[in-house]
Amino acid sequence: xxxxxxxxxxxxxxxxxxxxxxxxxEGDKVKSxxxxxxxxxxxxxxxxxxxxxxxxxxxxxxxxxxxxxxxDVIAVLAGDGEDVKSAGATPQPPKVEAKPEPKAxxxxxxxxxxxxxxxxPASVSTPxxxxxxxxPQANGHDRIFSSPLARRLAKEAGIELGRISGTxxxxxxxxxxxEEAKSGKGLKAPAAAPAGxxxxxxxxxxxxxxxxxxxxxxxxVPHDGMRRTIAQRLTASVQTIPHFYLTIDCDIGKLxxxxxxxxxxxxxxAEKKPLYKLSVNDFVIKAMAIALQRIPNCxxxxxxxxxxxxxxxxxGVAVAMPGGLITPIIRKAETKSLSTISAEMKDFATRxxxxxxxxxxxxxxxxxxxxxxxxxxxxxxxxxxxxHATILAVGTSEERPVVRSGKIEIxxxxxxxLSCDHRAVDGALGAELIGAFRLLIENPVMMMV
Numbered sequence: 012x013x014x015x016x017x018x019x020x021x022x023x024x025x026x027x028x029x030x031x032x033x034x035x036x037e038g039d040k041v042k043s044x045x046x047x048x049x050x051x052x053x054x055x056x057x058x059x060x061x062x063x064x065x066x067x068x069x070x071x072x073x074x075x076x077x078x079x080x081x082x083d084v085i086a087v088l089a090g091d092g093e094d095v096k097s098a099g100a101t102p103q104p105p106k107v108e109a110k111p112e113p114k115a116x117x118x119x120x121x122x123x124x125x126x127x128x129x130x131x132p133a134s135v136s137t138p139x140x141x142x143x144x145x146x147p148q149a150n151g152h153d154r155i156f157s158s159p160l161a162r163r164l165a166k167e168a169g170i171e172l173g174r175i176s177g178t179x180x181x182x183x184x185x186x187x188x189x190e191e192a193k194s195g196k197g198l199k200a201p202a203a204a205p206a207g208x209x210x211x212x213x214x215x216x217x218x219x220x221x222x223x224x225x226x227x228x229x230x231x232v233p234h235d236g237m238r239r240t241i242a243q244r245l246t247a248s249v250q251t252i253p254h255f256y257l258t259i260d261c262d263i264g265k266l267x268x269x270x271x272x273x274x275x276x277x278x279x280x281a282e283k284k285p286l287y288k289l290s291v292n293d294f295v296i297k298a299m300a301i302a303l304q305r306i307p308n309c310x311x312x313x314x315x316x317x318x319x320x321x322x323x324x325x326x327g328v329a330v331a332m333p334g335g336l337i338t339p340i341i342r343k344a345e346t347k348s349l350s351t352i353s354a355e356m357k358d359f360a361t362r363x364x365x366x367x368x369x370x371x372x373x374x375x376x377x378x379x380x381x382x383x384x385x386x387x388x389x390x391x392x393x394x395x396x397x398x399h400a401t402i403l404a405v406g407t408s409e410e411r412p413v414v415r416s417g418k419i420e421i422x423x424x425x426x427x428x429l430s431c432d433h434r435a436v437d438g439a440l441g442a443e444l445i446g447a448f449r450l451l452i453e454n455p456v457m458m459m460v
Contacts, residue, residue: 013093014063016086017266018072018079021050021057022370028052029077029166030085033415039067041088048085050073052236055366055373065090073160077172078155105230157184166190167458172232192233237335245394256392257445263408266455275351287350291425292328292382295405296352297458298451299380300324300344302444309444311375312398313435327396328356330363330410337363338396340376349458378402390426400435401444404428425452 025210029051035041038073041061050058068089072079081086155172157165159286161184168189175192176320177184214250221229270289277285301325303310324345327338339359340354362368376394378400381393384407393404408425451457 013068014065014088014090015084015087018057018083018085020081022374022411025052025081027078027080028349030072030079033074033187034068037070037313039414041067055368063088075166078185101196104225124347127214139442156182160186161189166192217325235334241335249395254395254430255433256428256430257441258426259445259449260345260428261449261452262427263425263452266452267423269455287351289349293349293353294452294455295380296326296328296341298351298448299378299403300326301458302447303378304345305447306444308440309401311400311434311435313400313432318435322376325376327376329379329381330360332364337373338375338379339363339368380405384408391426391431392428395430395432400432402430428432
């Protein structure tokens with residue numbers, strides 16, 4: 012019997028992905044573990060491996076297709092001894108877990124007419140088969156009718172096909188529609204958020220905002236998947252997490268001196284290049300990791316059922332990338348040397364910018380560090396990224412006058428701000444954590460023991 016290859020869920024929150032590239036073609040034999048395709052999510056590009064042996068009988072979803080739903084059939088595999096042509100003739104429907112719904116059928120049936128008075132309340136989920144609006148979406152699989160050229164042009168422009176009004180036959184999107192969408196014409200409003208998800212409700216509609224500006228004086232750059240995901244998650248964070256902030260100044264004179272000595276004595280490779288070069292941020296990550304071990308009641312995640320107390324300090328570090336940011340995680344950072352942390356961060360930053368991180372490398376963590384010091388930012392507040400209960404915002408280090416024993420001296424001061432989830436971390440507890448951090452960052456020798 013033919014085997015369906017389904018769109019995989021590459022992360023717990025993934026609902027759709029883009030089928031970027033097929034690495035196998037119809038007629039190719041594959042075995043378990045072979046890489047057959049590349050899938051793009053909002054954060055990274057992932058390789059998909061075959062889990063069965065056989066021959067690719069049919070590729071259902073061509074490469075370059077966007078917004079393919081998880082568990083949609085993307086290809087059909089003929090098993091050993093099966094006729095490839097017959098296996099690829101008709102893809103089998105994907106297996107669906109049984110749900111407690113009456114009269115569940117394996118085959119689609121036309122919806123029966125309902126009495127005029129029987130109207131479903133807004134809160135009731137829609138049935139699997141429903142009337143679709145006219146236009147490019149109405150094909151029963153939530154896919155969009157569009158020409159290959161239109162799909163390629165839309166992808167290059169970063170425009171979601173679902174937001175383009177099609178003018179071709181039966182609402183099909185053609186190249187002309189994409190060109191119109193680039194200038195803001197024929198571009199639909201963003202789709203409404205799913206029921207139960209945080210509403211992204213601006214105070215003004217798109218049309219109201221654009222009406223304030225002279226036509227032709229602007230261009231519209233559509234949001235890509237990463238930017239939409241960032242907007243949704245951070246909006247949910249500020250709406251659902253009661254933030255409070257604690258700011259403190261740290262004298263990092265000893266740290267800068269230690270960093271200079273360590274980098275100067277770093278071993279060299281065959282090309283006489285140092286094997287590592289520590290940054291201030293490497294010290295920050297290590298200090299935050301140890302501080303969480305010293306104040307374990309801050310190394311937590313809030314859930315409605317209870318407080319999750321973590322044993323290890325897994326530190327997420329914000330990395331800027333084209334179109335947004337991502338937070339790769341240094342696991343068990345309290346156990347790692349500064350040189351190891353430095354090497355991991357360099358690797359993460361390089362792969363993050365090329366969207367090559369694996370989901371397990373950026374999902375989870377117990378806290379995060381966001382450093383804008385390299386941009387000259389003195390201090391700022393950062394938004395907590397659930398399931399974290401804290402995030403540390405790090406500003407630039409600068410020479411400032413300080414008073415010591417009644418005398419004015421110049422010191423290297425770095426301001427840091429700790430954002431806390433008040434449900435999990437109270438004010439006094441947060442003050443203990445940032446105090447422990449300052450003690451470590453001002454006395455870096457304490458991180459070595």
